[in-house]
Amino acid sequence: xxSMLSQGFSVNEALSGIFGSVSLTAWICLLIPQLIxxxxxxxxxGLSMGFLAIWLFGDVTxxxxxxxxxxxxTATALAGxxxxxxxxxxxxxxxxxxxxxRIARRRRRSSANTEVSEDQPLLRRNSTTSAASHNQYxxxxxxxxxxxxxxxxxxDEPANSSSWLYNASVILAILPxxxxxxxxxxxxxxxxxxxxxxxxxxxxxxxNYRQKxxxxxxxxxxxxxxxxxxxxxxxxxxxxxxxxxxxxATPWLLGSLGTIVEDCIIFxxxxxxxxxxxxxxxxxxxxxxxxxx
Numbered sequence: 524x525x526s527m528l529s530q531g532f533s534v535n536e537a538l539s540g541i542f543g544s545v546s547l548t549a550w551i552c553l554l555i556p557q558l559i560x561x562x563x564x565x566x567x568x569g570l571s572m573g574f575l576a577i578w579l580f581g582d583v584t585x586x587x588x589x590x591x592x593x594x595x596x597t598a599t600a601l602a603g604x605x606x607x608x609x610x611x612x613x614x615x616x617x618x619x620x621x622x623x624x625r626i627a628r629r630r631r632r633s634s635a636n637t638e639v640s641e642d643q644p645l646l647r648r649n650s651t652t653s654a655a656s657h658n659q660y661x662x663x664x665x666x667x668x669x670x671x672x673x674x675x676x677x678x679d680e681p682a683n684s685s686s687w688l689y690n691a692s693v694i695l696a697i698l699p700x701x702x703x704x705x706x707x708x709x710x711x712x713x714x715x716x717x718x719x720x721x722x723x724x725x726x727x728x729x730x731n732y733r734q735k736x737x738x739x740x741x742x743x744x745x746x747x748x749x750x751x752x753x754x755x756x757x758x759x760x761x762x763x764x765x766x767x768x769x770x771x772a773t774p775w776l777l778g779s780l781g782t783i784v785e786d787c788i789i790f791x792x793x794x795x796x797x798x799x800x801x802x803x804x805x806x807x808x809x810x811x812x813x814x815x816x
Contacts, residue, residue, distance in 0.1 A: 539595050539762035546754030547601055549747045554608050556741035558615060566623060567616035569739015573726035575616065579609040581719025585778065588712030592771050595762040601755060713774030720778040724785040731792045735799065742793055749786045752779040 561567045582605035589599040731737050756779040759772045769776075 535761055535763055539758045542754045542758035542761055543595065543598065543601065546751045546758055547604065549751035549754060550601060550604060550608060553744060553747040553751060554612055556743035556747070557612065560739065560741040560744075561615055561619060564739060565619060566739065567619040568623075569737070570612075570616055571726040571730045572613075572616060572620075574723050574730075575609065575613050577719050577723040577726070579606070579613060581716045581723060581778070582606045582609055584712045584719065585716035585775070588708075588710075588716055588774070591708050591712060592710070595759055598755065598759050598762075598775065601751075601758075710771065710774065713771075713778075717774040717778035717781065720782050721785070724782060724789065728785065728788055728792070731789070731796070735796055737789075737793045737796050738800075740789075740793075742790075745786050745789050745793075749783055752782055752786070756780045 557570070560569075582602065586599070586602035586606055589602045731740075756776050759775050759779070760769075762768070762772075
């Protein structure tokens with residue numbers, strides 16, 4: 524910090540730079556735990572694609588608003604990196620979801636063919652009937668839109684496309700047009716970004732609650748997220764305490780600091796579901812010992 528002050532930076536600018544650097548380090552490290560977890564499991568089923576999609580949209584509007592409003596340089600740089608990191612994680616998740624869906628279809632098709640070949644001598648089915656049933660099965664498997672949705676989203680229940688289109692149209696409706704004043708445009712983008720950030724973790728929290736598990740999620744991923752959000756908010760706040768600036772920065776402060784509360788909910792889920800898992804494993808081990816005795 525002393526070196527930054529000696530170079531002509533003000534105290535606020537120096538503090539903003541330090542907090543921004545810590546936040547950037549946290550966000551750079553953010554992806555690594557979850558990417559490794561997905562790679563080891565060869566699966567991304569633990570993550571909600573709704574969480575990642577809303578998060579990406581929030582980062583895009585965050586970057587746009589930061590550029591329009593003239594936010595702190597470190598905050599603007601972080602917003603750009605957020606978009607890049609989101610795309611990397613989403614790409615990996617889609618790859619594993621599609622890959623695992625194809626493997627599952629091949630196994631089902633292979634199992635169905637095996638059952639047909641075993642029953643064919645007894646049922647004396649002719650080749651025409653067998654081919655027709657096989658074509659019907661293949662057509663159903665390939666033309667099922669729900670299977671494709673589940674392959675991409677990794678959700679047990681198919682998403683309602685009409686609701687997604689409606690929500691997207693609402694978000695687009697509130698975005699500013701070129702004729703809007705720059706200040707208003709930046710504020711609208713900032714609040715849209717904050718709304719996305721606050722809503723992004725809801726699908727993940729619901730997914731964890733329904734499954735009563737956080738399996739497939741990297742705890743360190745959310746710890747880096749909390750650290751990054753906290754340092755990001757401090758970077759924005761410490762850059763200037765001028766009233767006009769703080770008013771402009773309010774949506775970014777809400778987006779970064781508000782999601783910390785939701786991260787704490789996920790931490791609580793990690794705790795209670797891990798305890799439940801440990802108790803179930805202990806019960807199974809005790810039953811095994813009892814059975815062997």
